[in-house]
Amino acid sequence: MMSAANANNVVVVGSGLGGYTLARELRKKDPAVSITIVTGDGGESYGKPMLSNALAQGKDVSALVQKSAAQMAADLGATLLTRSFVKEIDRQGKTITVTGPDGQPRPLAYGRLVLAIGADPRPYAVPGSDNVRIHTVNDLDDYAAWRDGLRPGLRVLLVGAGLIGAEFANDLALAGMVPTIVDPAPWPLGRLLPQELGAEVAKALEGAGITLRLGRTIARIEPGLAHLDDGTAIAFDRALSAIGLVPRTGLASAAGLAIDKGIVVDRRLTTSDPSIFAIGDCAQTEAGPLPFVLPLMAQARALASTLAGTPTDLTLPALPVAVKIPALPTVVCPPPPGMAGEWRITGTGPDRKALFVAADGQPVGFALTGNHIGERQAMARDMPAILA
Known part of the structure; x- marks a missing residue:
């Protein structure tokens, strides 16, 4: 049975940038606190924003890994449970049920619990999509599956001309592939840019060898062929959906925590349970969900101070975001x-x-x-x- 070292031990669910930044900052502030990190993936440290421009930088999956799980556990002085999933939170008993690689559920006690569980790719479905593999890339495991078999000359269909879709398309084009983006919006980055700037981004992407089918949707899809709503068709070898993320709230909702678009937290990243906190893509602050790197790191630093005994409100200045599209x-x-x-x-x-x-x-x-x-x-x- 897994158990807590003391009543104040911290259990972090998630080993992404939020979870690892929190653990690192907390360890700096409190050398003695017990930290356990539970993660469904391999526990490697890597920069998630690097996934959308790794091809152009000549980095394969192994080159993206900055530190192994064992190195991270040693650096953080933490217990790291990889390929392990939290199935349930028992708030009254202050335990979580963890299922490890052997498939056996075991209880793990916590003093403070931090949910840094991120978000899932928004589901994409059209007639025929059940018979077509449409990739999503949300972590290193996803990227490894996506990267396998990519080679120059492949025709790649991308669904979504937002930030991630544009970044992946530019990266694929630089690596010699032939991307086509389909999006109902009239210009790329439609939720972020006004029309005049969006039109310049469109010109730049087209100049980089990317075909844009904007103002269009996929009416139905079959292996190797996407039929658009205007009656035209796009032939493809690989397909990627990049239509946004949905905060992971199921675990918190089942535990009775307050949920809206994400897991609702206050200025100290506390959920409706004073012993449970949430940061990153799964959390909803007063400013709403904040799905970017700099707000996530600010949340982790503020929460680390709170967990170390100095209650700290989250403050966020205006934080501009650089879009990684070398074409413009x-x-x-x-x-x-x-x-x-x-x-x-x-x-x-x-x-x-x-x-x-x-x-x-x-x-x-x-x-x-x-x-x-x-x-x-x-x-x-x-x-x-x-x-x-």
């Missing part, structure tokens, strides 16, 4: 969802600057392409904080 360097600092206002755009051609001004005249977001991306930090200083 792009930076976005999106305005709050649903904010009324207008984009004000300057520049010409691929070198554009867009400022989103709210109805009260205050700038609350921006987007930059080409030569203007060097202005990101200066512009970010003028933006309102995400969480002050």
Whole structure:
């Protein structure tokens, strides 16, 4: 039976960037605390954002691994349970049920429990998709399956022209493959960019050898052939869906924790149970889910301080995001969802600057392409904080 070393031991579920950053920061602040990390994958440390540009950088799966699970356990002074899944949280008994590689469920006690379990790829289904392998890439295991067999000349169908779809398409094109993106939006990065900048990104992607079928959806699909809603068809050798993520809330919901779009947390990343916390893609802060690296790391650092005995509220300044599309360097600092206002755009051609001004005249977001991306930090200083 697995058991707790003391009443304050910390159990972290998830070994992604959030889970490992939390454990690292906590260990710095409290050399004595017992830390156990439970992860469904192999426990390797790697940079998840690197998955969408690894081909262009000449990195295979092994080269993406920064440290092995054994190295991470040693560095963190933690117990690491790999290929292990949490099936249940017993809040009253302060235990989780963990099923390891042998398939046997065992209880693991916790003093404080941190859910850093991320998000799942948004399901994609059209008529015929049950008979076609449509990959998603959400972790290193997914990437290994996706990467296997990729070679120059392959025709690759990508569903989704958002940030991840655009990044993967550019990476595939640089590696000599022939990508086609299908998306109902009229321009790439449609939720992040105004039309003028989106149109420049589209031109750049097309110039890089990527076919864009925008304003279109897949009506049905069969092995090697996607039929669009306008009656045309796209032949493909591999397919990848990149239509977004859905926070993993099932485990928390089953335990009776408050759930909305994600696992609801307060400014100290505490769930509706004072002994359970959540960070990263699975968590919903006052600002909503924050599916980017910098907010995740800020959450991990704040929570580490709280767990080490210094209660710390999460604060987040404006955090611009660099989109990894070498065809046209792009930076976005999106305005709050649903904010009324207008984009004000300057520049010409691929070198554009867009400022989103709210109805009260205050700038609350921006987007930059080409030569203007060097202005990101200066512009970010003028933006309102995400969480002050």
